[in-house]
Amino acid sequence: MTEQVRISDEAELVAAVAAAAADGTRLSIAGRGTKQGIGRPLEVARALDLSALSGVTLYEPEELVLTARAGTPLAEITALLAQNRQMLAFEPMDTGPLFGATSGDGTLGGLFACNLSGPRRLSHGAVRDHALGIRAVSGRGEVFKSGGRVMKNVTGYDLPRMLAGSFGTLAVMSEITLKVLPVPETEETLVVFGLDPSAAARAMSAAMGSSCEVSGAATLPAEIARRRTEAPSDVSVTAFRLEGFAPSVRARRAMLVSVLMPFGAVEVLEEGASRGFWTMVRDALPFAGTGARALWRISTAPMAGPVLGRALSEALGAEAFCDWAGGLVWALMPDEAARAADVRAALAPHGGHATLLRATQAERAGAVFQPLEASLAALTARVKASFDPRAILNPGRMYAGL
Amino acid sequence: MSLRLPAADESVLARRAQIIADLSAIVPGEGVISREREMKPYDSDGVTAYKQLPLVVVLPQTTEQVSRVLKYCHAGGIRVVPRGAGTSLSGGALPLQDGVLLGMGKFNKILDIDYANRCAVVQPGVTNLGITRAVEHEGFYYAPDPSSQIACTIGGNVGENSGGVHTLKYGLTTNNVLGVEMVLITGEVIRLGGRHLDAGGLDLLAAVIGSEGLLGVVTEVTVRLLKKPDVARAVLVGFPTSEDAGDCVAKIIAAGIIPAGIEMMDRDAIAAAEAFVKVGYPLDVEALLIVELDGPEAECAHLLEEVSRIAAACNSSTLRVSRTEEERLGFWAGRKAAFPAVGRLSPDYLCMDGTIPRKQLPLVLTRMRELSARYGLRVANVFHAGDGNLHPLILYDANQPGEMDKAEAFGADILRLCVQVGGVLTGEHGVGVEKRDLMPEMFDETDLAHQQRLKCAFDDQGLLNPGKVFPTLHRCAELGRMHVSGGQVPFPDLPRF
Ligand SMILES: Cc1cc2nc3c(=O)[nH]c(=O)nc-3n(C[C@H](O)[C@H](O)[C@H](O)COP(=O)(O)OP(=O)(O)OC[C@H]3O[C@@H](n4cnc5c(N)ncnc54)[C@H](O)[C@@H]3O)c2cc1C
Helix, strand or coil, rough: EEEEECCCHHHHHHHHHHHHHHCCCEEECCCCCCCCCCCCCCCCCCCEEEECCEEEEEEEEHHHHEEEEEECCCHHHHHHHCCEEEEECCCCCCCCHHHCCCCCCCEEHHHHHHHCCCCCHHHHCHHHHHHHEEEEEECCCEEEEEEEECCCCCCCCCHHHHCCCCCCCCCEEEEEEEEEEEECCCEEEEECCCCCHHHHHHHHHHHHHCCCCCCEEEEEEEEHHHCCCCCCCCCCCEEEEECCCHHHHHHEEEHHHHHHHCCEEEEEEEEEHHHHHHHHHHHHHCCCCCCCCCHHHHHHHHHHHHHHHHHHHHHCEEEEEEEEEHEEEEEECCCCCHHHHHHHHCCCCCCEEEEEEEEHHHCCCCCCCCCCCCHHHHHHHHHHHHCCCCCCCCCCCCCCCC | CCEEECCCHHHHHCCHHHEEEEEEEEHCHHHEECHHHHHHHCCCCCCCCCCCCCCEECCCHHHHHHHHHHEEEEEEEEEEEEEEECCCCCCCCCCCCEEEECCCCCCEEEEEECCCCCCCEEECCCCCHHHHHHHHHHCEEECCCCCCCCCCCHHHHHHHHCCCCCHHHHHCCCHCCCEEEEEEECCCCEEEEEECCCCCCCCCCHHHCCCCCCCCEEEEEEEEEEEEECCCEEEEEEEECCHHHHHHHHHHCCCCCCCCEEEEEHHHHHHHHHHHHHHCCCCCEEEEEEEEECCCCCHHHHHHHHHHHHHHCCCCCCCEECCHHHHHHHHHHHHHHHHHHHHCCCCEECCCCCCCCCHHHHHHHHHHHHHHHHHHHCEEEEHHHHEEEEEEEEECCCCCCCHHHHHHHHHHHHHHHHEEECCCCCCCCCCCCCCCHHHHHHCCCHHHHHHHHHHHHHHCCEEECCCCCCCCCCCCCHHHHCCCCECCCCCCCCCCC
């Protein structure tokens, strides 16, 4: 049985981790637990629940900065930001629908630890790009801080960015400071129908290589588009988002139409429809409600993505669509089998990282993250040991034995 | 010079001739420089007040040579200081008497330009501007633009996580680098990232960028390329007080506008720049803002109106919008020449680099004026106002006995002030040796120990660029010990250097 420990302030967190460090008790770390299905399965004696370590401690809209305790619900943060027409520009993904859980749940700490960014990652960067500072408790049971609350800071190693995406394996975040940005005044999406994967890759590359400042570019093959959009039934959808001040969006629409013209007719999704479309892409909604079928999230060179998606469909029977102008491939396998070796072999010629984002426990016991070369694996192990020498924090969640 | 560097290892100094011979076997020809006269150009970086000849200068040309040199140094316990163009303003590339200075200047090739994936793969010795020059005919550029971009290398930019005047909108080096190849001190070659955006696994790339040459030697960098905006327009606004100027910056951002850049200069900096380049800066204002907007013509026109309206509401006393590209570049010419311009006012100057929460600007400027009076040294301020990064330039004369020490003490007081108001010691120039001893102002021993253990994971003998960044050298074995008595880490009195 796993013992539950509820943490409500930083002192309790330090005490809990220090106690575990003293006798080598293995800990799992969770906020509201919405992302516990991501990563390798854990076998721990004690579970730290950080959902009560909550609250925004600093928010200065004119300074574009927000600090909150790790267990603060994301919904609380986004609502607060919205009051000031601000946002987390990396467009945090809501993993609820994919995991058959409630929507809109989850904490800042969980989001940060998983570094899961949405469509706007393309133009505005990932969670890690907005990380300014942290307070955290390492596996040594010691609280430390790094970074700060200002936009520009090179004082010491950039630990906040490094801890983003570390899945709670190096330190337990207690407080996180992020850069926030204004919400664009308006948005719309231009759509081209019926492109095959390589044409879609070229169209997205042309759009990104123009000065139109596209802040979302995705392509969905017909079988997926049919399920989730108003699209004509048998064609793929390739979509481009424009955001900003109204006069700017109008001007860029005209520019983008001429960039896309050679690829086919262009249609416009107005603000509301545009929003809905990108939420669907962000949360991989076409794959919601598919139980425990294995789901891959693959980061690769943008030109390679659409073609890789098709290859995975043809060879492995996967369904795939691309975000990040082709650089992010979502691939849903036909059943619970992850077929990791096959997926990684298909990715290998293009370079990149394949992460098994959702799968059964048994499948996740294998390698969830891209396996590392020997030198990098050894370095990764030394880095892990430097923060968490007794390997008590989420042991094995990223790599077996770490 | 008040600087203390780690004591030289006598056994290494004694082996100098053998080390030179061994390194010459790895990097043949003119790749090893050991004559004093020829090593002279490498004896300091942008902080010319600190000088030290290295043990030997090695200029490798291939990753394999770097790997063999580092492996050799690791085996022999020899220290290594990586160097790009040597423009660091924190002494990051200052040599060590018993250390190999590893100059990366011969890594000067652009390996691949991949427009379709909007990235370029370059060697670390390529200059920052060299990347943009290589892609601008296709309308692309590399966004971070340090004022030193004509000289500084992308390897040095990775070392310092450099920024520029467009960082507010386009980010620092860390937001624009996709991957690196680097060599660890053991000689092992690793790759982090690639042509894709996010890599799974620990984000070691984040730690490497800004690590000031302490974690490894970067031998290849993959950078993101951006399409050049259609137009850029700048507006030059004068204010009767720096409070008004600060207020204007806050209101622009509160209006949801993120300009490409917002720079501020104070009265002394304005006067110096105008005297130097004569671009028509108003001389009867306390603070001058340059606000640059870029994007499609329609957006710039719209935002220029907004910014002008906000500026007027913040008591601006003068306002000029650039009508031509020439005029825009003129607005910038003064700002970009601010350092040399100030340099003309005084035999020497010290450039500081703290960052503060923007709203603290009036307080910090007031206190700085008080400090200036107390030390009897003038200070001119240029300020990346959009992101709160201050560059106070302290004027002094190194030929006056004691003045350099006074200037350094003044600078340290300014940085302490930055930390006190919620800011940091360095926004873009790095800690190096210059701010090393101030690190405890911002971090306690536990904070620093967590950073130093990361260093140990990369470099267990502390051979890469020791004496930089951290005020105290700890042995890795000591740092690695677990102390779990109520979270207290007792530190024995290790010698401070
Ligand atoms: C006039 C002037 C203006 C400046 N303006 C700006 C500015 O606007 N913004 C800004 O951010 N900085 C500025 N700087 C500072 C400086 O130019 C930057 O820090 C620059 O990135 C240093 O590059 P470099 O090639 O000269 O590196 P160096 O000075 O040679 O080295 C810098 C650091 O990086 C390490 N390093 C270098 N190459 C490698 C490598 N291949 N692998 C591992 N480590 C390496 C070194 O050990 C050192 O710690 C300015 C400097 C001057 C002199």
